[in-house]
Amino acid sequence: MRGVRRSARGESSRRACREPEPFTIDRQVAFLTRARSEPCYKTRGAPHAGRTRPFSTFRLLSARESGRAGGGGFASADRAYVGSKLIPTTGPWEVDDVDSEAYVSQFSGDGSLLIAGFRGSRIRVYDTEKGWKVRKDISCRSLRWTVSDIALSPDQRFLAYSSLSPIVHIVNVQSAGKESHANITEIHEGLDFADEDEDDEIDFGIFSVKFSKDGREIVVGNNERSIYVYDLGANKVSVRIRAHMADVNAVTFADESGNVLYSGSDDSLCKVWDRRCLVREKPAGVLTGHLDGVTFIDSRGDGRYLISNCKDQTIKLWDVRKMSSTITRTHPPRMLDWDYRWMSFPSEAHHFKHPDDQSLATYRGHSVLRTLIRCYFSPMHSTGQRYIYTGSSDKSVYIYDVITGKTVERLSWHGSIIRDCTWHPHYPTLVSSSWDGYLVRWEASGDDDDPSMLAARDQRTSPYLLTYGDPFML
Numbered sequence: 001m002r003g004v005r006r007s008a009r010g011e012s013s014r015r016a017c018r019e020p021e022p023f024t025i026d027r028q029v030a031f032l033t034r035a036r037s038e039p040c041y042k043t044r045g046a047p048h049a050g051r052t053r054p055f056s057t058f059r060l061l062s063a064r065e066s067g068r069a070g071g072g073g074f075a076s077a078d079r080a081y082v083g084s085k086l087i088p089t090t091g092p093w094e095v096d097d098v099d100s101e102a103y104v105s106q107f108s109g110d111g112s113l114l115i116a117g118f119r120g121s122r123i124r125v126y127d128t129e130k131g132w133k134v135r136k137d138i139s140c141r142s143l144r145w146t147v148s149d150i151a152l153s154p155d156q157r158f159l160a161y162s163s164l165s166p167i168v169h170i171v172n173v174q175s176a177g178k179e180s181h182a183n184i185t186e187i188h189e190g191l192d193f194a195d196e197d198e199d200d201e202i203d204f205g206i207f208s209v210k211f212s213k214d215g216r217e218i219v220v221g222n223n224e225r226s227i228y229v230y231d232l233g234a235n236k237v238s239v240r241i242r243a244h245m246a247d248v249n250a251v252t253f254a255d256e257s258g259n260v261l262y263s264g265s266d267d268s269l270c271k272v273w274d275r276r277c278l279v280r281e282k283p284a285g286v287l288t289g290h291l292d293g294v295t296f297i298d299s300r301g302d303g304r305y306l307i308s309n310c311k312d313q314t315i316k317l318w319d320v321r322k323m324s325s326t327i328t329r330t331h332p333p334r335m336l337d338w339d340y341r342w343m344s345f346p347s348e349a350h351h352f353k354h355p356d357d358q359s360l361a362t363y364r365g366h367s368v369l370r371t372l373i374r375c376y377f378s379p380m381h382s383t384g385q386r387y388i389y390t391g392s393s394d395k396s397v398y399i400y401d402v403i404t405g406k407t408v409e410r411l412s413w414h415g416s417i418i419r420d421c422t423w424h425p426h427y428p429t430l431v432s433s434s435w436d437g438y439l440v441r442w443e444a445s446g447d448d449d450d451p452s453m454l455a456a457r458d459q460r461t462s463p464y465l466l467t468y469g470d471p472f473m474l
Contacts, residue, residue, distance in 0.1 A: 285323030437463025
């Protein structure tokens with residue numbers, strides 16, 4: 001989470017390239033992305049298989065009716081192609097208006113629930129199928145500063161939430177009561193990640209928490225430069241890895257097996273960990289290319305590709321098959337003196353390039369300042385993971401095309417930083433959560449007369465301020 005980067009002037013110019021780099025991407029990942037998000041060979045038909053012009057929905061329907069799509073319906077790539085054209089850009093409509101900053105948000109696996117965490121001690125669960133009504137209002141326990149992360153179990157019964165403390169709490173989100181006050185109306189079970197041999201629990205903070213795909217384990221990244229895995233059945237920490245040289249801001253499981261982990265840190269590195277051959281806390285591999293702290297990691301779910309967001313103002317796409325077995329440089333290239341928590345990013349550093357960059361592609365345009373901003377692949381079902389989307393410090397959501405690197409859409413309405421956002425797994429709906437206290441949704445289309453649609457007069461820079469209007473009003 002720390003943001004200071006120092007180097008002698010002139011030294012950075014020798015270590016990193018200052019020239020703007022044209023966008024490039026690995027051919028294999030481009031091919032795989034097209035195969036998932038563009039009409040399949042049967043649908044195109046042999047005479048048109050090499051065409052580059054867009055297919056219309058009418059042509060896809062014709063292909064289905066004529067039997068060229070195979071089976072009785074669309075192929076998954078055909079469905080994703082249609083869905084990828086329905087980008088949620090209309091709106092926004094209000095989901096909630098809270099008197100504190102929105103830090104994290106995520107849809108459940110089936111999209112029936114939306115969970116959002118706010119600074120202070122509040123988490124809310126919304127029923128997306130019943131008018132976005134609050135299904136559960138959770139008052140958290142033992143929080144320091146904010147809810148730093150949330151994770152929903154695969155069966156959607158339990159929610160794990162973390163803070164800048166060594167305790168992760170578990171709450172049943174399917175219980176009958178709407179109000180859940182920690183250990184008053186409901187039990188919030190605490191999982192203690194503190195090392196019994198350490199005495200500095202007061203300084204221990206967790207930045208990232210994830211359930212394994214089978215729901216039996218929870219992995220966290222923390223400011224002790226470590227990754228911890230908690231075995232829920234045994235009710236204890238089963239794995240401790242001193243993983244990085246700085247805070248571990250992000251950690252996730254690579255795929256459904258649960259054997260491989262990805263981590264990202266303020267030491268600028270992404271690392272891959274294989275628990276089947278974990279010896280002396282040595283990673284299976286290291287991914288080098290960022291020039292500053294990594295704020296978030298998202299796995300494509302195939303055990304091969306991942307993306308990372310970074311304070312160097314880039315998102316990078318990685319292939320774990322290209323990772324190094326060791327760190328090529330003890331000290332990564334550093335840029336000018338700056339601190340992302342309160343300074344603007346140096347303009348001359350926007351096109352610095354790591355001399356040992358192993359990434360497949362780099363996406364630029366958004367801003368990563370003041371907080372650990374998150375990025376994701378768009379849903380597989382509806383878009384074939386054709387896009388990468390991210391929050392931004394400039395109050396917008398950016399949507400990039402994976403293959404071209406271009407900014408496809410920029411969603412702007414909020415009055416403050418958008419730290420997190422989440423795309424519905426099946427529908428063209430995207431929810432953004434901002435430090436202005438608003439949780440809003442964007443749709444591919446919608447009713448402009450809906451009273452929940454927000455206007456410019458509703459904007460504000462902070463949940464503690466009145467909406468824009470008379471600046472002298474208290």
